[in-house]
Amino acid sequence: MLKKIQHIKKLGVFDDFSWDSEVKNKGGAVQNFVDINIIYGRNYSGKTTLSRIARALETRTLSDKYGAPSFQLKFADNSDVTLAALTTHDKNIRVFNEDFIRDNLRFITNPDDSIEPFAILGDDNNKIEKEIEALEEELGSSIEGQETGLFADKKQAAVAYSNAFASHKQSNESLEKQLGDKATNKDIGIKYKPERFGDQNYTITKLKADITTVSSPDFQPLTSEQVSEHEKLIDEKVLPAIPKFSSPQLSFLSLALEVETLVTKPISESDKIQALVKDAVLNRWVNEGRSHHRNKHEKCAFCDNEISTERWAELDKHFDEESEQLEKSIDALLAKIETENQTIQSALTIDQSAFYSKFHSQLTALNLRLKAATKDYQLALGNLTKQLKARKGDILNVKDYENPADCTAKLTQIWQDYSDLCAQSELFSSSLADEQTKAKADLRLKEVAEYLLTIDYQAQLNSIETLRQKRDEAQQAQAIINTNITQKQAQVTAKKRELNDEEKGAKKVNEYLNNFFGHQFLTLEAKKDEGPTQEAKRIRFEVIRDGKKAYHLSEGECSLLAFCYFLAKLDDVATKDSNPIIWIDDPISSLDGNHIFFIYSLLNAEVVEKGKFAQLFVSTHNLDFLKYLRMLNGKYIDPAGSGKLKSYQKDFFVVIRQGKFSTIQSMPDYLKKYITEFNYLFHQIYKCANVESVNDANFNSFYNFANNARKFFEIYLYYKYPDQTSDEDKLKLFFGDEKIPAVLVDRINNEFSHLKGCFESGSIPIDVPEMQTAARQIIDRLKQDNEQFSSLMRSVGEAVEVETV
Missing domain, CATH: 3.40.50.300 (P-loop containing nucleotide triphosphate hydrolases)
Structure with missing residues (x-):
C-alpha cells in the first residue's frame, strides 16, 4: 500500500x-x-x-x-x-x-489505428488448467503470513539469508569499528599520536595497508632495544657541528730507536775509577757529590778530609764530557717521551652529547677501545722511560735494549674511526627528518602488529570468512529457490497464454457499455490479422458502429469506451x-x-x-x-x-x-463532509440550536444563522412546496398552526440576512437567544419527518437522536 x-x-x-x-x-x-x-x-x-x-x-x-x-x-x-x-x-x-x-x-488520435488487445482466460482447456493448477499448487501461496509451497521455502530462505547476512555484517562491522578506533579514535587512535607514529592524517585505509605489511612473513617487529633507540631518535633535535678533530703525529718508532741508541751506547774506560765503574750506585753518589762540593768545600762534607787537586783531576777524568753528554741526551729523550705521553693523554676526549643517539652505542665501544689503546701506548712509553732511567742510573755500563710493542697503528685506527663517526653524524643532520620519519613508521608498524594480537585479528578474520561463506551459501540457496519460482511462474504464464481469449476481452468491454450505460451503438470486436504462420497472426480490437468500423467518435464516447476498456x-x-x-x-x-x-x-x-x-x-x-x-x-x-x-x-x-x-x-471539511450545500446549511442550523454556552469559537453560528436559514428554506421549501406559493406562505405551511415561529424566522431571514429597511440592526450585536430559539423551532419541526431528519443527521456525521416514549 x-x-x-x-x-x-x-x-x-x-x-x-x-x-x-x-x-x-x-x-x-x-x-x-x-x-x-x-x-x-x-x-x-x-x-x-x-x-x-x-x-x-x-x-x-x-x-x-x-x-x-x-x-x-x-x-x-x-x-x-x-x-x-x-x-x-x-x-x-x-x-x-x-x-x-x-x-x-x-484510434482516438489516429482513426485508422486499432485498440491494443488484451486476453481473458478462454474456455474448454481442462488439461491445461489442471497443469496450471499443479504448478500453482507447487508454487503455493505468496500472501504475507500465509506462505505455502515454494513461497514458504522462499520466505525461509530469505530469513536464512537475512540472518546469515546480518551475522556476517555484524561481525565485519565489529572488526571494522575496532580498526577504525585504532586508526582515528581520540583515545587510542594512531592519528592522534603523530609525534610518535608520524601521520596526523592517518585513516583506516592506511591502517589496512599497514596490516598487509605486518602480516607479511618477511616482517620483523622491533626489539625492545630498537624501540628505545627509535624513541630517542624521534626526540632528537639538529645538533651543532662537532669540533674538528686532528689526530696527532706519533713518534714511537723514532723514540724507540733513540732509546735503543742511548741505552746501548758504550762509554770509554780509560782513566776510569774502577771502584766507581763497578758500583753504579756509588758512581752516581760520587757524581752528585761533585756538584755539591766543587767550588764550595775544600774538605769532604762526609769524611771531613781535604779533597786534593789530584783527586779532583781523577774525578774529572772519570766523569768526563762523554758520560755527561750521554746523561744529558737521556734527560732530553725522557722529556720527549713525557711530551709524547701528554700528547696521547689529551689527544681525544669523546663527548657523546655532541652526537645523535643513533651513534651512542658505537661511541661507547670506541671509547673503550680508545682507553685501552691509550693505556697500551703509555705502557710502551713507560717501558722506554724505564730503560733510559736504568742507563742513566748506570751511565758507565751498556744495557741490553728491550723493544716494547708498538700501538701506533691501533691508536691511529681509533682516531680515524672517530673521525668517520664525526662525518657520519654531520651527514646524519641533513637526513634526520627522513630517519625520524622511518623510525616513526617502524614504531607504527610495531603498534599495529601488537594491536592485531590484542584484538585477535586473525581469529576474527577467520570467523568473518566462515560467516561470509555461510552468507553466500544462503544467498545461493535463495537464488536457486527464486529461479525455481521464476521458472514455475513462467511455465504458468506460458500455459495461461494457451488459454488466452482476446475475444472475451472485447466482450467484457461491450458488457460494461451495454449493462451500465445502455450504449448499444458502439461495440468492440476482436479482429485477427492473417500472417504467414499461425504464430504470426495478430489480434487487434476495432470499434464497430452499425457493423462497420466506427469513425468520428465524440469525446464522451471516447471517455466511456476508454474507461470500460480499462476496467475490463x-x-x-x-x-x-x-x-x-x-x-x-x-x-x-x-x-x-x-x-x-x-x-x-x-x-x-x-x-x-x-x-x-x-x-x-x-x-x-x-x-x-x-x-x-x-x-x-x-x-x-x-x-x-x-x-x-x-x-x-x-x-x-x-x-x-x-x-x-x-x-x-x-x-x-467543507468539501469532504458535506455532500451538498443543503447538508451544510442543515448542519449549521443544527449547531446553532444545540449550542450550550456561547463563546468566540461558536459565535459565528449566530452571525451566519440568518443567511444559512434563508438559503436552507429556499432549497427545502422549493422541493417541499414546488408551486407558486409565496415564501411567507411556505413558511406558514412548514410550521403549521404555530404562526409565531414562521413570523420570527421570516423576520430574522429578512432583517438579519439582508438588513432590509432596518439598517440600525447592523449597528448592534446579534440577539443570540432569538437566533437559537428560531433554530430550535426549525429543528423541532424537521424532526416530525423522522426518516428525513435521521438521514440529514447521518449525512453530517451527527448521532441520530432517539425519541423516548
Whole structure:
C-alpha cells in the first residue's frame, strides 16, 4: 500500500513538494493515504502529474521531457520507490489516465489505428488448467503470513539469508569499528599520536595497508632495544657541528730507536775509577757529590778530609764530557717521551652529547677501545722511560735494549674511526627528518602488529570468512529457490497464454457499455490479422458502429469506451486476481450528469464491491463526481480477523495550485463532509440550536444563522412546496398552526440576512437567544419527518437522536 508521496521536485507543477510538511490533518499530524483515496483538484492543478508518477511505476519509465525531476514514494512496508528504482521495484499498479488512453486506444488520435488487445482466460482447456493448477499448487501461496509451497521455502530462505547476512555484517562491522578506533579514535587512535607514529592524517585505509605489511612473513617487529633507540631518535633535535678533530703525529718508532741508541751506547774506560765503574750506585753518589762540593768545600762534607787537586783531576777524568753528554741526551729523550705521553693523554676526549643517539652505542665501544689503546701506548712509553732511567742510573755500563710493542697503528685506527663517526653524524643532520620519519613508521608498524594480537585479528578474520561463506551459501540457496519460482511462474504464464481469449476481452468491454450505460451503438470486436504462420497472426480490437468500423467518435464516447476498456483490462491474464494498486485520473471527461453517475456505479460495482484492488486512488475536477465518490463503500475479508468482513478506510485530499506550483493537502471539511450545500446549511442550523454556552469559537453560528436559514428554506421549501406559493406562505405551511415561529424566522431571514429597511440592526450585536430559539423551532419541526431528519443527521456525521416514549 502506498503510504505517501514523500517528495516531488522539478516535476510538472510540483517544484519542491514535501508530504510531511504539507499534508496534515486538523490536529497537525501527517495524514497518510488509506485504502480508498479521493483526490479533488481543479483543472491544471497537477492531478494528471500525480497519475503520471503512478503510471511510471507501472510502465517503469517516465517521460524524458520533464528535465531533471525526482520523486520518492514511501510504501507501508517502509520500502521506497524513486525515479532511479523504476526498473527494480516490485509494486503492482494499474493506472487510468490520458497516457493510458493514448497508449492503448490509439484510434482516438489516429482513426485508422486499432485498440491494443488484451486476453481473458478462454474456455474448454481442462488439461491445461489442471497443469496450471499443479504448478500453482507447487508454487503455493505468496500472501504475507500465509506462505505455502515454494513461497514458504522462499520466505525461509530469505530469513536464512537475512540472518546469515546480518551475522556476517555484524561481525565485519565489529572488526571494522575496532580498526577504525585504532586508526582515528581520540583515545587510542594512531592519528592522534603523530609525534610518535608520524601521520596526523592517518585513516583506516592506511591502517589496512599497514596490516598487509605486518602480516607479511618477511616482517620483523622491533626489539625492545630498537624501540628505545627509535624513541630517542624521534626526540632528537639538529645538533651543532662537532669540533674538528686532528689526530696527532706519533713518534714511537723514532723514540724507540733513540732509546735503543742511548741505552746501548758504550762509554770509554780509560782513566776510569774502577771502584766507581763497578758500583753504579756509588758512581752516581760520587757524581752528585761533585756538584755539591766543587767550588764550595775544600774538605769532604762526609769524611771531613781535604779533597786534593789530584783527586779532583781523577774525578774529572772519570766523569768526563762523554758520560755527561750521554746523561744529558737521556734527560732530553725522557722529556720527549713525557711530551709524547701528554700528547696521547689529551689527544681525544669523546663527548657523546655532541652526537645523535643513533651513534651512542658505537661511541661507547670506541671509547673503550680508545682507553685501552691509550693505556697500551703509555705502557710502551713507560717501558722506554724505564730503560733510559736504568742507563742513566748506570751511565758507565751498556744495557741490553728491550723493544716494547708498538700501538701506533691501533691508536691511529681509533682516531680515524672517530673521525668517520664525526662525518657520519654531520651527514646524519641533513637526513634526520627522513630517519625520524622511518623510525616513526617502524614504531607504527610495531603498534599495529601488537594491536592485531590484542584484538585477535586473525581469529576474527577467520570467523568473518566462515560467516561470509555461510552468507553466500544462503544467498545461493535463495537464488536457486527464486529461479525455481521464476521458472514455475513462467511455465504458468506460458500455459495461461494457451488459454488466452482476446475475444472475451472485447466482450467484457461491450458488457460494461451495454449493462451500465445502455450504449448499444458502439461495440468492440476482436479482429485477427492473417500472417504467414499461425504464430504470426495478430489480434487487434476495432470499434464497430452499425457493423462497420466506427469513425468520428465524440469525446464522451471516447471517455466511456476508454474507461470500460480499462476496467475490463483488470480481468486480463496479467492482472486478474493480483489486486493491484489502482489509480484512476478524471474518468468523466466530456460526460453529462447521467453518465457521470454511471461511471461512479461501474467503479463501485466492479472495483470496490468486488475488492479488485489493494489500494484505490480516484482523482477528479468535477464536484458532481466528487459527490458520488463520497459514497464509495466496500468491505473486504480481513485475513487477520478470522475471515470477518472489514470496511475499507477512505480519506480525501485536494491538489491546490498556488501561482506556478502545486501542493497536496488534506481535504477541508467543507468539501469532504458535506455532500451538498443543503447538508451544510442543515448542519449549521443544527449547531446553532444545540449550542450550550456561547463563546468566540461558536459565535459565528449566530452571525451566519440568518443567511444559512434563508438559503436552507429556499432549497427545502422549493422541493417541499414546488408551486407558486409565496415564501411567507411556505413558511406558514412548514410550521403549521404555530404562526409565531414562521413570523420570527421570516423576520430574522429578512432583517438579519439582508438588513432590509432596518439598517440600525447592523449597528448592534446579534440577539443570540432569538437566533437559537428560531433554530430550535426549525429543528423541532424537521424532526416530525423522522426518516428525513435521521438521514440529514447521518449525512453530517451527527448521532441520530432517539425519541423516548
